[in-house]
Amino acid sequence: MSAIAHTQADGVPGPPPTGPWRRRWPRWAPAAAALWAVLYAAVEVTWAASGTTVPWKAHSAYAPAVQLFLAAVALLGGGACLATTRTLRRPLRAVVVTALTATLAVCVVGMNGLPVYFVTLATLSGIESATGLSQVLLNTAGAALLFLVTLSYRRRLRGDCPRCGWPHDGAGDGPLVPPPVSRAPGRIRVAVYLLMCGLLPWAGAKSIWSLGGDALGVSGQDWQRATNAHASGPSKALASAGIDVTVLAAVVGVFLLLGLLYRWGQVFPRWTPFLSGRRVPRLLPLIPAWLTGIPLTMYGALLTVAAPLVAVGVLPEIRPSPPFTSSSGITWMVAFGGFAFTGLGAALLVAARSYAARTRPSCAEAGKGGRPPLTVILQMTGCLSSFR
Template sequence: MPLKPHETYAPAAQFALAALAVLGDAAAWATARPLAGPGRAVVSAALAAAILVFGAGALGVTEIVVTLVTLSGIESATGAVHALLNAAGAGFLLMAVVAFRRRRRGGCPRCGHPHTGASDGALVHPDASMASARTQVAAYVLMCGLLPWAGLKTVWTLGGDALGVTAEGWRKLNEDAGAATSLASVGLDASVMAALLGVFLLTGLMYRWGMVFPRWTLLLSGRRVPRLLPLVPAWLTGGALSVYGVVLNVMALLSATGVIPAFEPKPPFTTSADLTWMVWFGGLAFGGLGFALIVAVRSYAARTRYICAGAESAEAAKTAEV
C-alpha cells in the first residue's frame, strides 16, 4: 500500500501493524469481560500501544482534509485511505478505553453515570448552552496565533511583498496547485480558507448553534446536532495541528539560537532568517488553532454529555427523597 507515489512501508512493518491491529481488537473485546489485576494491565498496555501507533498514523488526516477542501488533489489515494483507517481505528479503540474506565469505576459504559438496568435504552440530552467565558477567552487568544501567518499569505496573494518574498515568487510557487491557483487569482489563499473552516468549527463548539442546528440550515433547523459530528473532526484536527505547531515552534527556536543548523532558504525565500520567521509564524498558526480547538472541544464534550434515561430517573428519585 503506497503512502505516496514513491514511498511505502516495508513488508515487516505492514505485518507488525496488522498484528497490532489484531491485538488491539482482542484487547477491546476483552474490556467487556471480567478481568483480574494482571489481565487489566495487559489489556490496558495493548490498547495504549495500539492507540499511540494508529493515532500517529492518523496525523496526516488534517492534510488530506485541507487538500480536499481546497481541491488541490490527493497525492496518494491509498495513502489517504491508510491515514483514514488509522484515524478510525484509533478513534474506536479510544471509545473502548473510555467504556472500560467507566465500567471499572462502576458507571454505565455508555453515559458514565452509575445506574441499574440496561445501557441501551433512551438517552437524555442536555439543553443547548454556550461555553464558559474563560473557555471562550482562552480559545480566542490562542486563535490569534493565526494572524501573522494568515496576514503574510494574504499580502502575497493580493500582490504585495513581505518577509523578503515577492508576490511573483509566491505565485510561481503555487502555480501548479490546481484550485489554489484559481482562488489566488481572486485574492484568496487556499490554506487561509482552510484555516477559516477550522475557525468556523471552533466557534460552533462554543456556541448554541453547534448543539442545535440554526435557522440558516433550513431543513435541519431546530434539530439536535449529532454529538460526534463536530467532536470527531475537532479532536482529529486539534490533535494533529497542535503537534505540528509545537514541532515547528521548537524547530524555529532551535534554528534561531544556533542549536541546529539554520534553515537553507528555498525559493521564494532568499534568506534563512526570513524562512525561520515563516516557520515560527506557521507554528503559531497551527499550534494556536490546534490548542484552541482542544480547549473548545473539551468544553463541547462536557456540555453535550448525555445520560441514560434510567440514570436520570435514579438521580431525580434521590433528589426527591432529599
C-alpha cells in the same frame, strides 16, 4: 458502586441489550476493533514485504521494520480489545488498559497528515500518495474504534453505564436525554480566543502575498507563481481574488470553533433553512474537531520546537526553496506555521472538550431508581454554572 443490569462488577458485559445497533456500540466495538487490527496488520505486512513506498511526510517513507512494528502493535491492541469482553483479574485489567492506551497513542500519531489530505481533496488538488492517504485513514479508523473500546471498558470497570457513563439501573440501550443548551464558560472562551491569536502571523503573511505584497523577503508575484504551479482550478480562482486556500481552510476551522463555544452549535440557528430550531447531532461538530485538532496540534508543536532550534544552530539551517530567498525567511515562516497550527489545533481540542462535557447526554434510565437527577450530574461535572 452502582449495580447495572448489563454490567458486572469485573467490567464484563452482562446480558446483551436489545436496542438498535447504534445504541449497542459498547458491545460490538471490541469485535470491530479486533477486525480492524487484523486488516491493519495484513496491510502493513503486505506493504513491508512488497517494498511499497508509504510516505509519512514529504520525502520520507516508512521503513519496512517500522511497518512490521506497527502491525505487531495493532495485533496487540486487537487482542486487548477482545480481552475487555473477558473476566480478568485486577493486574490483567491494568495490562489491558495499558495496551489499549499505547495502541491508541500510536494510531493518533499516525493521523498526523489528515488535515493536509483533507485540504488537497477539498480543493481538488489531487492525492500526492494513495498509500499515504490509506495509511492515515487506517490509523484514523483504528483510533476511533480503540477510543470507543477504551472508554466503554473504563466505564464498566467503574460500574457505570458503558454507553452514557452515568451510574443507573437498567439496560443502556434506551433513548438518550440531552442536557440543556449552553455556551462555554468564560474561561474556556478566553483560552480559545488566545490560542486563535496564533493564526495571525501566518495568515497575515499569506494574505499579504496573495494580495501582491512583500513579506519575509518573498514578493507577492513569486509566491503566487510558486503556489499556482501545482494548484488546482479552485485554488487558482481563489488566489486570483486574493484568497489563500489554506487561510480559507483556517477560517472554516474558526467557524467550527465558534459553533463549539456558543449555543448555535447545539441548536441550529434561524439562518439555517429547514433545520432551524432542531438539535445539532452531537458528533457533527465533535468528529471534525477531534480529527483536525489532534493532528494540527502535533504537527504545529513539532514546527514550534524546530524553528528556534534552527535559529540558534542546534538543527541544520533550512535551505531556502522558491519562493523563499533566504534561510531566515523560511525559518520565520516555519515558526509562524507552528504558532498557527498549534494554536488552532489546541483551540479545537479545548473547545471540543468543553462541548463534549456540556452536551453529554444520559440514558433515560439515569433519572429513575433513585439515581442522581440531571442537575446533580451537571454539578458533578462543573457545567451547571455555564447554564445560568
